[in-house]
Amino acid sequence: AQKVTQAQTEISVVEKEDVTLDCVYETRDTTYYLFWYKQPPSGELVFLIRRNSFDEQNEISGRYSWNFQKSTSSFNFTITASQVVDSAVYFCALIRGDTGKLIFGQGTTLQVKP
Amino acid sequence: EPEVTQTPSHQVTQMGQEVILRCVPISNHLYFYWYRQILGQKVEFLVSFYNNEISEKSEIFDDQFSVERPDGSNFTLKIRSTKLEDSAMYFCASIPKGTGRGAFFGQGTRLTVV
Numbered sequence: 001a002q003k004v005t006q007a008q009t010e011i012s013v014v015e016k017e018d019v020t021l022d023c024v025y026e027t028r029d030t031t032y033y034l035f036w037y038k039q040p041p042s043g044e045l046v047f048l049i050r051r052n053s054f055d056e057q058n059e060i061s062g063r064y065s066w067n068f069q070k071s072t073s074s075f076n077f078t079i080t081a082s083q084v085v086d087s088a089v090y091f092c093a094l095i096r097g098d099t100g101k102l103i104f105g106q107g108t109t110l111q112v113k114p
Numbered sequence: 115e116p117e118v119t120q121t122p123s124h125q126v127t128q129m130g131q132e133v134i135l136r137c138v139p140i141s142n143h144l145y146f147y148w149y150r151q152i153l154g155q156k157v158e159f160l161v162s163f164y165n166n167e168i169s170e171k172s173e174i175f176d177d178q179f180s181v182e183r184p185d186g187s188n189f190t191l192k193i194r195s196t197k198l199e200d201s202a203m204y205f206c207a208s209i210p211k212g213t214g215r216g217a218f219f220g221q222g223t224r225l226t227v228v
Binding site: 033035043044047050091093095099100101102103104105 | 145149155156157158159162169170203207209215216217222
């Protein structure tokens with residue numbers, strides 16, 4: 001069975017703090033893909049990053065960085081110097097290699113206060 | 115940039131009525147999906163559609179639900195007799211040939227059953 005767990009339901013930080021959103025996944029597949037999506041208050045799902053199971057390199061994009069560790073089945077997301085506009089629900093998700101079906105975690109609501 | 119388009123953005127319907135949610139996926143994509151998000155909860159897979167037939171469906175996708183791709187461009191989700199618990203945000207998504215590339219999501223249709 002496949003599963004994505006985001007243990008943090010809600011996180012509140014003050015602007016300019018760094019924050020890490022945790023994601024742990026379960027799968028028996030050797031080929032899979034991991035994603036992060038942002039859902040702002042307007043409701044749409046905004047793609048942030050995709051990582052395949054063979055690529056454990058960490059990635060940085062501006063204030064965003066991702067740490068993928070197969071040994072712990074984790075794909076954590078860090079926002080450096082958070083801003084109020086980062087306030088949203090963030091979802092981690094998993095795709096099996098052959099189906100394209102996304103399995104989402106429960107989401108983490110991030111509130112960044114000025 | 116091509117995008118997935120969903121209409122309407124918000125629909126209110128009486129319990130027991132039929133509703134059709136419409137989606138125009140990206141034109142050269144091959145895999146199509148519907149997901150549901152009850153307010154405050156995670157995004158859940160409903161159904162996937164490939165080669166003009168359902169390839170997978172979840173336990174949520176019971177006989178009240180159906181999908182169609184009537185004309186090669188639109189992709190619809192029909193709920194035959196809506197219930198209060200069908201109130202949710204419904205997302206359409208499409209994927210190009212490589213399923214691991216991740217889904218391109220529409221902006222969602224918020225369905226309210228009263």
